[in-house]
Amino acid sequence: MTTPESVDHAPIELPSEAQPERRLHPMSWLFVLIQQLKQFIVPILALFLFGRGDRNDLWSLVAICILGAISIWQFYTYRFRIGEDSLQIRSGLLQRSLRQIPFARIHNVGLHQTLLHRIFGVAEVRLESAGGIKPEAEMRVLKLDDALALEALVRRRRGTSAAVAASEAAADTGEVLHTLSTAEVVRVGLISNRGMIVVGGAFAALSQISPDLVERVLELIAYGMFGVVDSYGRGHEAAAVLLMLIAFIVMIRMFSVLIALLQYSGFRLEEHGRRLTLERGLLTRIRTSTPRRRIQSWTLREGMLHRWFGRRTLEVGTAVLDNGSHSQPRSLREVAPVATPERCDALIRHLAPELHWPPQDWRPLHRLTFWRLFVPQLLLAAVLGACALYEFGALGFVFVALWVPWIAYIAWQNARHAGYAVDGLTIAARGGWWTREWRFAEIGKLQAIRLGQSPLDRRLGMAHLLLDTAGGNALAKPLRLRFLPEAEARALHETLGREIARNALRW
Template identity: 50%
Template sequence: MDAGERRLHPWSWLFVLQQQIQQLLLPLVAVLVFGSRGDDDSLPYHHWITAAVIVAVLASALAQYWSYRYRIGTDTLSIRSGIFERTRREIPFARIHNVVVHQNLLHRLFGVAELRLESAAGDKPEAQMRVLKLEQALELERLIRHRGSAAPGVMVQEPAADVLLTLPLPELVRQGLISNRAIVVLAAAVGAAYQLFPRRAMEDVITQQGRQMFGYASQLQLGTPTLVITGLMVVLLALVLLRVLSIGLAIVQYHGFRLTEADRRLTVERGLLTRLRSSVARRRIQAWTLREGALHRLFKRRQLRVDIAAGGAAEKDGRALKELAPLAPPDTCDGLLQQLLPQIQWPPSQWHAVSTRGWWRLCLPALLPVAILTAVLTHETGAPGLLPLLWLPWSALKAHRQVSRMGYSIDAQRVAVRGGWWNRWWRIAELDKLQALRLDRSPLDRAFGTATLTLDTAGAFGAPPLQLRLLEETRARELLDQLGAELARRKLRW
């Protein structure tokens, strides 16, 4: 090993083993539980299969530890890995867009952390160093922040960080009440139970429990009003328990939340059990999104998210920095935008409305499923099957309100789009971050003389599209020419 090369932490193989076993947990449990059972005293073959898989995974984890080397250069990170097929990667610090320091309970017990370096391209991180001593991980993060200006092994003087936002306990309670994450956890638990146990066994358990409940209720000889009130109380209790669980999940996820800025780089730290620290340079942020649902408005809160030009895997596993303000008052969110984008006026002084002709087009997607559902229920139940038609007036009202709220604002520095009614959102992007422009016209657009102008940015995973919908065709073409000329001028300037 070269004098300048370093190994991962000596317990690194243990964490690789833990992750690989975690990925194979369900198949291994299925083999153990549902494998064929031997009639003799010999060890059943499915136990041998499980043991062989564990040994192979252990060997792979040890091989990864022994073959992994890294060297910290002045402005690059060099990584060597592999035994039979050897790989060497040179990663310039300037290419790294996002740095994630991840610590779960096991990491914190051993005083180590997983470091993840992400770039704008690809679905995989540029480097995933599992694991380093916590001090080494933070040192490497600081070196990357300063683009290798300090010599390897020398602690970089960390500039004073400005705390932009924290979430005290009352805000975490509000976040739990608004997000209602318990529904997602419950659905995942039910899905895992159906995967782990036979479907017939699950249905038998549900049927048996239901019969016991109804049998107990019939023994009490309760009247119909009492049964209805009892049922409503059970439903209400279930909703309360779900909300309490959602509050607990919010506390676990966002405990100790801190948004800080140092040297034009934003850092988010959060987590009670699993501690996550993610940082990104402000110039890497491609777009900004404000969200406000019905419950947000009830609590007078909003959410501020960002799109970062990082790989899609970073967005999927939840480690990318994307929530600058999971929950904050509207004035606080607007203040963050104005502070982090000082050259941009926010909120805009004027929003330009879109065409309201053919507003009913937005409720067309609901017609087909409602018609199918109504036909099926009517065939099975008769007149009560017409109840799904009550959704159509609501869908029409929502479509009309959405078109009334749609708007856009464009100036010399940024483009902003707003939409939604029941769940409202605002999207903001600097003109420098626009990648491409596209003008689309559907058959209905041609019938009503409208068009859709799409503005593409990098890193928009799961965010509302940056689209100017229902524009008058003439106005859409004017904006296309105007923004196209502006983008060409900026590229020539670069």
């Protein structure tokens, strides 16, 4: 006869109807306590720092003891059972709840490991659906082997017979699609501007804690710059400013490389049957799994630094909504943070062979696209130039004389590189010159389409189309075809509208 202790610590296997309920890892209460302390750390610190005198300083200790008791209570009242086609979760003592989550409803399995998780050999598991704002279930915490086994069970949720289970278990080894070496991770840091987030956040925090400290830092920077000027003479002012600018850029890139090493070390993209699994992170390991069919849109990005390194970034948008938290990613997003253009194209063709990427026939935009891009910038330059002319006199005129040709050149380059492509399966848009982007999606996965025109668009005889896919993030850039000839835009709007209606009836 199996004892309760052996049931709690037995490895997760293929489910059976007689499988008993299980508990979480014995140390799960500690991680629940840490999570609760993160939420209540501010009032607890306030009690500890400002509640001194008499017995008020004991209230913070009392609060921690209460949170610890709640964490232990949750551990002893949390049970789960793996059934044939669903996961049952029982929790609560006074207010009991029983949740049954079908495996077919789970579209993303996320495994989250901080440094403390890795020390104890455990992981936090999040089971997420396509349309939920919150995960269907959060299991803090399971042994890492059990978490991986649960992920495999969800991946094989169709397999009930031994033959099917054995055949799908053989596919669990997975095919590695893309990895990042340490040199590639360093390239990610050099290409990105994540270091600006660190610097900006540091100055914002200092300005809230001590505004005088920010002023002292700025004074120190100015003193260092003018000290160089005083040491080498006024003729070296430009060299001193250039030196400080180079030092600032180097510092930003160093922070960016450090963040990239923390986020992307050990990056590994694998394919398990019809699911994609991504694992990354140096101190905090994140593992997320999403079905390939949930991919709704694709984005290729290539900035100037990308071109210098001969790299691109490949991202996807999935039907699993993102909750906006970078610490708890809800879906697979970056398929390849950096890769060669040929490798990005090969990944797209492998994961979506029906898209026939890249398109062979890119169509140009409206013939007046240059003027549509240039006129708004010209109006802005006129306003700023008038202000500069009033404030600085002749120098303001020089500013306008130099800026107008530059914005005209940028508008010309952006108009020259823009275009769109439509075939029976794919709709794609490209644009940008300094930072180039290719965005595309399968026509069968479009959810809505909207035609729009600004007053200037109507004047120039052009329109734009906004295309919406399932699970779109409000903060993400949408798929948009801009500056199309109005007749082409209306015809495309009608054609795609019929296709969307046909797919809706089919489902």
